[in-house]
Amino acid sequence: GDTLVAMRPVTQSRKLRDVCYEIRGPVLAEAKRLEDEGQRILKLNIGNPAPFGFEAPQDILVDVIRELPTAQGYSDSKGILSARRAVAQHYEVRDFPPVNVEDIYLGNGVSELIVMAMQGLLDNGDEVLLPAPDYPLWTAATSLAGGRPVHYVCDEQADWAPDVDDIASKITDRTRAIVVINPNNPTGAVYPRPVLEAITELARRHDLILMADEIYDKILFDGATHTSVAAVAPDLLCLTFNGLSKAYRVAGFRSGWLAITGPKEHARSYIEGLTILANMRLCANVPAQHAIQVALGGYQSINELILPGGRLLEQRNVAHELLNQIEGVSCTKPQGALYLFPRLDPDVYAVDDDEKFALDLLRDQKLLIVQGTGFNWPTPDHFRLVFLPRVEELEDAVGRIEKFLATHARR
Ligand code: PLP
Numbered sequence: 047g048d049t050l051v052a053m054r055p056v057t058q059s060r061k062l063r064d065v066c067y068e069i070r071g072p073v074l075a076e077a078k079r080l081e082d083e084g085q086r087i088l089k090l091n092i093g094n095p096a097p098f099g100f101e102a103p104q105d106i107l108v109d110v111i112r113e114l115p116t117a118q119g120y121s122d123s124k125g126i127l128s129a130r131r132a133v134a135q136h137y138e139v140r141d142f143p144p145v146n147v148e149d150i151y152l153g154n155g156v157s158e159l160i161v162m163a164m165q166g167l168l169d170n171g172d173e174v175l176l177p178a179p180d181y182p183l184w185t186a187a188t189s190l191a192g193g194r195p196v197h198y199v200c201d202e203q204a205d206w207a208p209d210v211d212d213i214a215s216k217i218t219d220r221t222r223a224i225v226v227i228n229p230n231n232p233t234g235a236v237y238p239r240p241v242l243e244a245i246t247e248l249a250r251r252h253d254l255i256l257m258a259d260e261i262y263d264k265i266l267f268d269g270a271t272h273t274s275v276a277a278v279a280p281d282l283l284c285l286t287f288n289g290l291s292k293a294y295r296v297a298g299f300r301s302g303w304l305a306i307t308g309p310k311e312h313a314r315s316y317i318e319g320l321t322i323l324a325n326m327r328l329c330a331n332v333p334a335q336h337a338i339q340v341a342l343g344g345y346q347s348i349n350e351l352i353l354p355g356g357r358l359l360e361q362r363n364v365a366h367e368l369l370n371q372i373e374g375v376s377c378t379k380p381q382g383a384l385y386l387f388p389r390l391d392p393d394v395y396a397v398d399d400d401e402k403f404a405l406d407l408l409r410d411q412k413l414l415i416v417q418g419t420g421f422n423w424p425t426p427d428h429f430r431l432v433f434l435p436r437v438e439e440l441e442d443a444v445g446r447i448e449k450f451l452a453t454h455a456r457r
Contacts, residue, residue, distance in 0.1 A: 068420030125152025143280035168193035179421035206235035234380020246279035299334035400426035
């Protein structure tokens with residue numbers, strides 16, 4: 047007769063044990079469940095511009111469609127030459143160290159390149175200095191590669207600038223790299239040049255690699271100017287990450303690049319490792335590579351959205367102002383990117399578990415945000431929302447937050 051074989055539990059690899067990415071975690075799963083039940087959820091959880099009516103510049107779409115017939119085959123592992131030349135040229139006209147097309151790698155979004163950069167660099171126990179709060183893929187990619195994420199604090203009192211003394215105090219003989227996310231997700235901070243100089247000086251003194259995630263470098267408000275890490279450290283090995291998801295609103299294309307600058311002779315082995323990883327995934331999505339040249343060389347329509355009268359600027363202003371009007375809520379004014387990271391005063395509101403807070407807010411008000419601890423922020427007193435929805439929706443959302451918070455007040 048049939049024998050019943052007890053099936054061995056299929057468990058995830060140990061590599062994944064410390065990996066978490068809460069932006070698409072349990073709270074989002076609950077939102078999907080509620081939507082399946084027919085409920086309408088107001089989603090302020092993800093920095094995905096196109097669905098909010100921030101559509102890509104038309105010339106990008108036209109070029110990609112035109113190139114589609116020629117984009118059927120694999121490309122070079124690092125990417126098509128015309129796009130890599132466009133990236134090199136883009137940096138040439140900026141205050142950026144020279145970058146050779148051979149040192150530019152195109153990826154399926156910045157995300158893939160972040161994972162490759164960590165996989166190629168880290169041995170078990172190697173440490174990477176990462177901001178808290180951070181864009182959590184950086185922490186997840188460090189852990190997945192066997193590294194140990196070490197978070198340095200960004201100081202809310204100083205408009206969320208990195209605390210350079212804290213970075214210095216956390217450097218050990220296992221530290222390999224310092225990661226800077228500027229403009230920052232989730233805080234919206236744009237770092238002053240002296241702060242970047244102080245960070246790069248630490249890298250210089252302790253022989254560390256710099257990694258700069260600058261995907262929001264063109265989304266700036268109130269006249270803020272962006273300084274690239276590579277520009278203040280042309281004498282150091284620096285990996286700069288950028289792409290088309292945000293300023294060019296084609297997040298779904300999965301199109302990004304990595305540019306390596308500074309001295310490379312001493313890093314030949316690492317760079318060869320990156321090339322092996324690029325070879326292994328064959329190449330990035332080729333049609334999306336064709337978007338890069340036209341995006342960087344074309345009309346920069348993002349400026350219409352962020353300058354006075356621009357839709358994104360107006361939405362930031364409204365959301366920032368309304369949040370600060372709620373008792374016990376304070377929020378720094380983002381100088382860049384797409385997010386607000388308000389603080390809940392623990393003397394006013396009783397929140398010990400901010401994932402539960404996000405879940406309760408979702409169930410109660412049908413509003414989806416991401417809890418601050420999802421960004422490796424250590425205490426349950428912040429959350430992130432995107433200001434991509436139109437003003438009326440943002441007003442509605444902040445109203446729901448206020449109503450919900452009233453049920454969490456200590457008095
Ligand atoms: N880096 C930061 C700071 C981000 O906020 C995001 C997306 O939100 C990414 C990288 C991922 O970008 P991509 O769409 O290019 O993978």
